[in-house]
Amino acid sequence: MTDDSGAMMTGDETAASMDAPSGSMSVVSYNGDTLEVPPPPPPPIDASVPAVPGRSHYGGLRWGGKLRLTNGIATLDGASGGGLAGWGLIAGKETVQGIGGSAHVTYVELPDYNWQSHGAAIGLFDRVELSYARQNLDTLDVGAALGLGRSYVLNQDVWGAKVRLFGSAVYGPPLLPQVAVGVQYKNNLDDAVTQAVGAVSDDGTDFYVAATKIFLSQSLLANATVRFTKANQLGLLGFGGDRSDNRSVQFEGSLGYMLSRNFVVGGEYRTKPNNLGIAREDDWWDLFAALALGDHFTLTAAYADLGTIAIADNQRGGLLSLQAAF
Secondary structure: OEOOOOOEOOHHHHHHHHHOOOOOOEEEEEOOEEEEEOOOOOOOOOOOOOOOOOOEEEOOEEEOEOOOOOOOEEOOOOOEEOOOOEOOOOOOOEOOOOEEEEEEEEEEEOOOOEEEEEEEEEEEOOOEEEEEEEEEEEOHHHHHHOOOOOOOEEEEEEEEEEEEEEOOOOOOOOOOOEEEEEEEEEEEOOHHHHHHOOOOEOEEEEEEEEEEEEEHHHOEEEEEEEEEEOEOHHHOOOEOOOOOOOOEEEEEEEEEEEEEOOEEEEEEEEOOOOOOOOOOOOOEEEEEEEEEOOOOEEEEEEEEEOOOEOOEOOOEEEEEEEEEEO
């Protein structure tokens, strides 16, 4: 037998070469020299095959990985959370090794208004969230009563950012929640209306701190959020007013029970400032049910009580939200 250079190999050398395990470093000595044969290169990584269920690789990133329903849905403000309350969760299905995102559309039908919002959010390494939402409030007959015209639509853009400070909503010590801080800049697009109702400004900024924990063994979700705001009806009626032009501390809370890995029910409560003399503002609450439609879609339905909005009392109705996430 000859080696790669054409030189003859002895019987012992041939046996040494043949006995070397596949993929190992084989050393063959001949003529006083040592020939090292490197192992074959590893096969290329197939990016279409996930390393673990729910995760795939591309360019060193892992896509997906969160358990179903543990990324929340989208609030009316566009940040990840419940329908009414912001949570400490980061948007998207990604873990600390990837990038994710979500998009949503939410509709609330009330006796005297129709509320619609839509938007999108990006999650970076389960650490940072960037979000946007457009809010539209159809005033129906209230618009005519206020001299705006029937079905006049109030519009607002909300830009948000959130950073997870520490903790995990799902893993880690059971009494250590996932804590995040967030900021939302809100720009009302109807400055003539905000001035007419007595608001001081047509734009403003909210700041909040949220703590969220999911107790998997008990199938429970709990969240508490403290918000610093002077927004009237989330900003759709401007910011500040004749009663107060200072930010006040407001509370948002959520409790949920997971009936299965695909279905959770619960309730939320959100306190509101009361800055306008001519438009009393009530606290909000809801009862919700969220259903995971596979790994990437969540459908949420709720009964929502939004109290008084402008001159219309008893604004109670149904909320429906669809979210897609990756």
